[in-house]
Amino acid sequence: MNTEILGIIVMFVITVLLAIPLGKYIAKVYGGEKTLLDPIFNPIERIFYKVSRINPQTEMNWKQQMVAMVSINMIWFLLGMLILMTQGSLPLNPDNNPSMSADLAFNTVISFVVNCNLQHYSGETGLSYLGQYWLMFLQFVSAGIGMAAAVLVFRAFRDRTASTLGNFYNYFVKSCTRILLPLSLVVAIILAFEGTPMTFEGKDTITTLQGDTVAVSRGPAAAFVAIKHIGTNGGGFYGANSVHPFENPSYLSNMVEMVAQMIIPIAMIFALGIFIKRRKLSWMIFGVMTIGFLLLVIPNIMMETKGNPALAAMGVDNSLGAMEGKEVRFGAPASGFWSIVTTVISTGSINSMHDSTMPLSGMNELLAMMINAFYGGCGVGILNFFIFIILAVFISGLMVGRTPEFLGKKVEAREMKIAMIIALLHPFLILVGTALAAALPQYTAATLNNPGFHGFSEMLYEYTSSAANNGSGFEGLGDNSIWWNVSTGFVLILSRFLPIIGPVAIAGLLAEKKFIPEGDGTLKTDTATFGLMVFAVIAIVAALSFFPALALGPIAEYFSLY
């Protein structure tokens, strides 16, 4: 078999094989059971709680949990604005990079607080090492917030009837220390040995073999790049992200970064089944997500391998595939694979430039973010999927003429309203944002890097990436302008916190309800039939809301090219 395809298959299989034991470990951590790492982290966490005077045993209901979450995020936002707008005169700035403007700092801080990592700056020139490390802090804690929110939903289905869902700080801190940190440490060390820099020295100047003088940006990147993937953040240390030969030096580092970004989202699915003692449910969710993922990723690998027909028509040897914006050490197939992994999961790091991928590859990248529930980001992926489950339960309930129930809890009008609002918020933000950008060419037309249909796709991609908290881009877009910084900034906030609060609220409401034991007439939610139902709901919601926009962008470009 072709070595490039074999590399892809092995990457995926290794991820799933590692995710199953990791899922068990995660379930133990959140369940408060003994684990191997207790002797290290118990004392560390005790210091955390002593300093902050937080009692991690205090039970909280879902509203208290959400207030705690919003409060701490506000602090991170304010502190972040302060740091990024003054970094030019703070220490750890060997390259003398300037402080950020207010609108750019607004966009950047929000983007990292919400785990999106949309970057309207370039790391080499836009941040000091202090600024980079503040963002790295946010990469840890924003992933921890997502995972903690997911555990709140898990808790709602573990206990039969409960008014509280555990302690928010407990889940949040454990996510950061016991899950994100050890994994990041392993990945960072592998990357450092593969050639990713880990130095606090600034730019180096060299004379090339041919005699040109160039500068080479370095920096403490290995630690940063590790959590960027483990926490599904995706914000690069360098401008070119994981395309940069320092950020992703080899095929091995590429495999490691790929496994790193997929492993927690998949492990969370298995952790859910173990935590609530319904392992078959995990397999149903994993099955639906994997089918959706394969339907998007296989065409992309094929289209990128086949290459650009317009270049083939010029008569050159096109056998390497679509190499514009791609690196030779990864090749077209592995780049096509990454382009979907990073968009189904909300990582948004890239190992090739999405702006230069084939038209329908670009469409699949967009669809992956529009659906945003196949694996999904750290913790939040499973929350998005939970919304689709609730919708499918309700529709199935109507079809068989019974009160809809999920895991022994009645799903009623209030929960359905929340689920509908959250499901519709995503297309609303994307389509309204894009429509405004298209209707106001005085702010946006000059920022486009490509004419025609592809230019429209660039705008659509920017809002889709923001609303999915993804962070990748059709990077040709000149996005460091007040229009893009502010408009995507607001999309980012709304599309992060509402899709967390919504599912947690539903979970909190369901947890308070009486537990109804399963009977003959109960809708089984851990079967293939129900999986198909969820898949249909996802397909209909995504296809109906987004098809017209996709037809104007990538689909129209496809017909102009082929």
Add this chain to the structure above:
Amino acid sequence: MKKHILPAIKLTIIMILFFTVIYPLAVWGMAQFSSNAGKGKIIEHNGKKYYSNIGQAFTADKYFWSRPSAVNYNAAGSGASNKGPSNEEYLSQVQARIDTFLVHNPGIKKSEIPVDLITASGSGLDPNFSIQAAKVQVKRIATIRGIEEQKINQLIEDNAERPLLGIFGPQKINVLKLNIALDKLASR
């Protein structure tokens, strides 16, 4: 909300200490054992040092040309063209690269030019090109340097990097290493 603010501030401070000071120092400590102590892998040649992972611009006819770059191989930054596949301006740019290549490489057919030599990489710093990208330039270099083609082909053979463990990923060549080897061959 008020009663969450103060604990949240204190928790943030202690976590900053842990995740942005202790964690990176641990990684930095380990990186001291990697090649060049975590400052990027280097190659030394004739008393000068180069970063082996950072591609360089090679435009002279006596060297193997590297891939086109949107940032002209200036590693103070990084970036790509970000041109869409159907962009007319982009397509005429590619056509111009093909024409230039044919002018500098007489006797080469268009169908022998691999696509990586006429497309810009994603980082603008791609250190590699394909085996075919090296082979298609042999005739030109042999003529200019007055070295037998067979020797240069052997050089390509020696510098070709196999897939990871022989089974994962593409084959490639590090352009800088190949050109250094070429200089060594010529000075011998």
